[in-house]
Amino acid sequence: MTTDHAPAFVAKRTGLVRFISTYGxxxxxxxxxxxxxxxxxxxxxxxxxxxxxxxxxSGNAYIAVAAIGMSMIIITGHIDVxxxxxxxxxxxxxxxxxxxxxxxxxxxxxxxxxxxxxxxxVGALVAYGRIPSIVVTLGMLxxxxxxxxxxxxxxxxxxLPPDFHLAQxxxxxxxxxxxxxxxxxxxxxxxxxxxxxGRSLFAIGGNIEAARASGIPVExxxxxxFMIHGAFAGLATVLFATQLRIIQSTVPPNLELTIIxxxxxGGVSILGGTGTxxxxxxxxxxxxxxxxxxxxxxxxxxxxxxxxGVLILITxxxxxxxxxxxxxxxxx
Amino acid sequence: MTWQKLLRHETILALLTVLALVVLAxxxxxxxxxxxxxxxxxxxxxxxxxxxIMTFVIxxxxxxLSVGSILGLVAVLxxxxxxxxxxxLPVAIGLGLMVGTLAxxxxxxxxxxxxxxxxxxxxxxxxxxxxxAEGISEARSVRGYPxxxxxxxxGQFWGVPVQLWILGVVTLVAAIILxxxxxxxxxxxxxxxxxxxxxxxxxxxxxxLAIYAASGFAAAxxxxxxxxxxxxxxxxxxxxxxxxxxxxxxxxxxxIFGGRxxxxxxxxGLILIQALKNGLSLAGIKSDGTIVLIGAVLILTILLSNLFxxxxxx
Numbered sequence: 001m002t003t004d005h006a007p008a009f010v011a012k013r014t015g016l017v018r019f020i021s022t023y024g025x026x027x028x029x030x031x032x033x034x035x036x037x038x039x040x041x042x043x044x045x046x047x048x049x050x051x052x053x054x055x056x057x058s059g060n061a062y063i064a065v066a067a068i069g070m071s072m073i074i075i076t077g078h079i080d081v082x083x084x085x086x087x088x089x090x091x092x093x094x095x096x097x098x099x100x101x102x103x104x105x106x107x108x109x110x111x112x113x114x115x116x117x118x119x120x121x122v123g124a125l126v127a128y129g130r131i132p133s134i135v136v137t138l139g140m141l142x143x144x145x146x147x148x149x150x151x152x153x154x155x156x157x158x159x160l161p162p163d164f165h166l167a168q169x170x171x172x173x174x175x176x177x178x179x180x181x182x183x184x185x186x187x188x189x190x191x192x193x194x195x196x197x198g199r200s201l202f203a204i205g206g207n208i209e210a211a212r213a214s215g216i217p218v219e220x221x222x223x224x225x226f227m228i229h230g231a232f233a234g235l236a237t238v239l240f241a242t243q244l245r246i247i248q249s250t251v252p253p254n255l256e257l258t259i260i261x262x263x264x265x266g267g268v269s270i271l272g273g274t275g276t277x278x279x280x281x282x283x284x285x286x287x288x289x290x291x292x293x294x295x296x297x298x299x300x301x302x303x304x305x306x307x308x309g310v311l312i313l314i315t316x317x318x319x320x321x322x323x324x325x326x327x328x329x330x331x332x
Numbered sequence: 333m334t335w336q337k338l339l340r341h342e343t344i345l346a347l348l349t350v351l352a353l354v355v356l357a358x359x360x361x362x363x364x365x366x367x368x369x370x371x372x373x374x375x376x377x378x379x380x381x382x383x384x385i386m387t388f389v390i391x392x393x394x395x396x397l398s399v400g401s402i403l404g405l406v407a408v409l410x411x412x413x414x415x416x417x418x419x420x421l422p423v424a425i426g427l428g429l430m431v432g433t434l435a436x437x438x439x440x441x442x443x444x445x446x447x448x449x450x451x452x453x454x455x456x457x458x459x460x461x462x463x464x465a466e467g468i469s470e471a472r473s474v475r476g477y478p479x480x481x482x483x484x485x486x487g488q489f490w491g492v493p494v495q496l497w498i499l500g501v502v503t504l505v506a507a508i509i510l511x512x513x514x515x516x517x518x519x520x521x522x523x524x525x526x527x528x529x530x531x532x533x534x535x536x537x538x539x540x541l542a543i544y545a546a547s548g549f550a551a552a553x554x555x556x557x558x559x560x561x562x563x564x565x566x567x568x569x570x571x572x573x574x575x576x577x578x579x580x581x582x583x584x585x586x587x588i589f590g591g592r593x594x595x596x597x598x599x600x601g602l603i604l605i606q607a608l609k610n611g612l613s614l615a616g617i618k619s620d621g622t623i624v625l626i627g628a629v630l631i632l633t634i635l636l637s638n639l640f641x642x643x644x645x646x
């Protein structure tokens with residue numbers, strides 16, 4: 001592959017240095033998660049109970065799954081602010097199908113197809129309509145959110161059939177959401193790293209003209225990556241819709257920002273071209289661990305968002321500082 | 333050549349607005365009453381103040397997602413300064429405006445000093461400022477403001493809502509600065525090509541810093557008016573207002589990539605959105621249905637505008 005965007009100087013370094021320079025952000029987040037678990041469990045050992053770990057990891061697995069698709073979008077140099085509204089709409093469709101008596105596998109899979117379809121339109125408007133993705137998805141956010149509430153009136157969906165609740169089931173004694181999260185993260189990571197299609201996303205985000213010149217069908221790729229992102233939003237919906245006894249047919253507030261934040265803290269550069277989905281998944285786990293830790297060490301949960309805000313800023317500032325240092329050493 | 337000029341984005345938008353007004357007026361005889369129009373102006377002010385300054389932000393190629401959170405933070409602090417700390421209300425308002433400006437200045441510093449992309453910087457402060465507002469207020473609301481305070485959000489001056497005067501003055505000043513001053517040309521230059529702007533001696537960072545601070549100030553002013561209009565203070569005030577403001581700005585023809593845009597476009601965008609919201613609700617369509625239409629209008633307007641300007645992809 002000649003489309004590899006990585007600067008040539010990285011290749012000359014030794015293994016460990018190269019690993020840290022490529023996966024610095026992932027290592028930092030993994031370290032932060034471990035430090036958090038050690039510190040909080042010293043104050044309150046119950047933090048490490050199987051029950052609490054399960055809540056932390058599987059309860060927010062849908063955010064990690066959605067962040068995989070978002071990472072691909074951002075790596076390609078785009079953004080999607082409508083994904084929270086999309087998940088809200090798909091969850092309502094899923095719940096409505098299930099209560100209307102359709103088999104549960106239809107209630108699980110049809111929303112995924114609809115997610116792919118809606119995002120195919122978004123991708124086409126971005127790639128062929130030449131409208132910036134933030135504008136298209138801002139419009140789509142209004143359309144989905146307004147459409148959902150005006151059709152359902154924000155009613156709750158009760159009486160879901162018992163076998164609908166996929167996210168509450170276990171396979172080999174491990175909760176289904178964790179399977180989803182791990183398999184999809186590792187799969188997407190390997191796919192993005194080792195296939196020509198996956199590499200082309202980095203190429204498009206790194207330098208779109210160079211990507212075009214090297215023969216990548218840029219427009220078609222952008223539509224395809226939006227469709228894949230739609231599929232991940234659909235998979236996230238399956239977990240989100242089936243984890244509670246009820247589905248509230250409104251858009252979960254701020255969900256899109258949480259998903260974008262997970263991708264960005266995970267090391268996906270908002271400028272496009274770099275990042276991995278391992279980082280975004282770790283970041284999603286970190287968020288949820290922080291939320292849980294605050295309860296265990298008796299900090300008012302009202303401060304949760306302020307803590308996450310500080311965390312975003314610190315991560316971004318460290319990232320910028322590292323980038324500046326790398327640019328300097330590249331010049332030398 | 334001339335017909336291309338006629339098809340400028342603002343012209344398309346003005347025609348669309350007039351069309352919407354005519355159609356909406358034919359749907360309900362309440363729409364074109366003076367009372368209704370003035371009342372709509374009242375509802376438009378908070379988004380309007382933010383959108384006018386957001387136009388500057390987006391012309392420089394930036395974005396400010398934190399304005400809704402600054403609005404919430406200032407609203408909460410207004411209540412804290414006045415009720416919990418017992419400061420006179422005018423002092424509390426002054427402090428609130430200062431905090432808002434400071435919050436905007438912090439955005440600007442993160443963006444200019446540390447070269448953090450504006451989308452990410454303000455995404456972080458969106459969480460931070462709203463988080464501080466939530467932490468301080470703990471979901472309690474403050475009520476019982478003195479009567480004179482409600483003049484700002486509920487009063488009239490020469491028959492026109494007070495806040496509409498404020499929006500008018502801010503818009504006029506902004507339009508003059510952006511359209512006629514050297515500093516205003518500098519804003520376009522920075523957005524069009526920052527490197528070239530630097531080389532031609534413009535202090536790009538200082539321009540951006542001033543704009544983000546002004547954005548914080550506008551959000552704080554909107555907060556004061558908001559509290560005065562609804563007579564209460566809550567930490568979730570202004571949630572999502574950044575998206576409304578950005579929609580109005582982009583609908584108004586300001587390029588999200590920077591370098592192009594006008595205040596008059598933003599005002600047209602605002603009026604179109606507000607007219608659609610109001611007119612359709614008078615015609616019996618629920619407000620959520622209207623949001624769908626606004627989203628569709630946003631996408632279609634930009635799509636149309638792109639079709640007419642194939643060669644200019646900015």
